[in-house]
Amino acid sequence: MSQRAPYQPSLLRLLHGAMVLLVPLASLSGAAVFSNHDGRWWRLPFQLPGDWIDIHGTVGVILWPLALLFAAYALSFGRARLARAANAAALMGLLLAVVSGKLMEEDWLREGQFDQPIYHLHLVAWILVTGAVLWHIVAVLSRGGLLLARSMFRLETRDNDRPWLFIRR
Template sequence: MTEKLSKSQPYQPLLLRIIHNSQGIFAVIAMITAFWTYNTYDGRFGKISWLPDWQEIEGIHGTFGLFALLILPFFVVYTVHRGNKKLIQENSFIQLKLINKPIWWYSLHRVVNTLMIFSLTFATFTGKMMDEKWLPQGELNHFWYYLHLISLLILILTIGFHILSSIKIGGYPLLISMIEWHIREKDNWNLWLNNLKVFTENWRKIIKTEWAKLSPHFKILELTILLIIIGSWILSILK
């Protein structure tokens, strides 16, 4: 339902909410099932005894990990082109010297957001490099398995800091704005079809224009992550 909201109330574009929340849900479920998989087949670094061993959990983890990987390029492209104000800026490290000032928290939030995207990329890449037969066969010392465990720990930390820094700069209203159902007129579904038609008819020009708008460091960021994602598919096929 389209509804007028207070201008002072945080509002997130509908497309951002769809992509961001889908990415977040799949990533969180993948992390939960990853721990359950570790708990079932490994447990060398600590184990929850009351959590039952479930042989099928690895397949479930792989499925949600795949969903997270499939959404990731769309999330990256949208964030870099439409949400880059929330990513690391060219002067972010200079602003991080202004400790405890408002700009320090905003800069920290941007750095954390960028690190979270890289940690998600790292987790999906290392997961793609694994073989689903390793753990059931008791093969626990593979290089990619260790890297995948490390990547999941990093991802947990970056998501945690992402939530905490979001609360710090925007409070709970900012978090709520990511899950609210209300949409403004500019996000009306009727406009989506027209925007899609315009894009399909002029996609080359639009992509060229969007790319030209990006700062050099955002171009590097987008290319790096997209190449890693493409590489994960190519390497998984080759191996």
């Protein structure tokens, strides 16, 4: 079977690229917060140095507006791709994480308030996004291999495809 790399729209590559950078950072910095402050199921054998609530909050502040733009793209121009269950699951997990994150109070964990319903929701979202993104990556690789996976990270764009041109569509 001869294969050509699929072409991904520039605006999708831009916003998706931001998710690929920021979602793992949010997940890992969140794991650091969990280990340092909560640790009910699992914790590192030592306290990580640094204020991880602050670091995670900063990643979250950068992530949430971009995640909302990404969701707006996925639900409009990218709608057809959401028919794939793993894509839809990744998006739903992401939205739940971002919305529950916005509702989190910075001091809950510092004050030992581990039973706030919003915090529980944020933890569920953490597990959902992480699981859904792993599923999504396996699904992409099994459907189109590295050729498909890499197509999302290519930098060249067609002349008639610029991120800002989507505004006029």
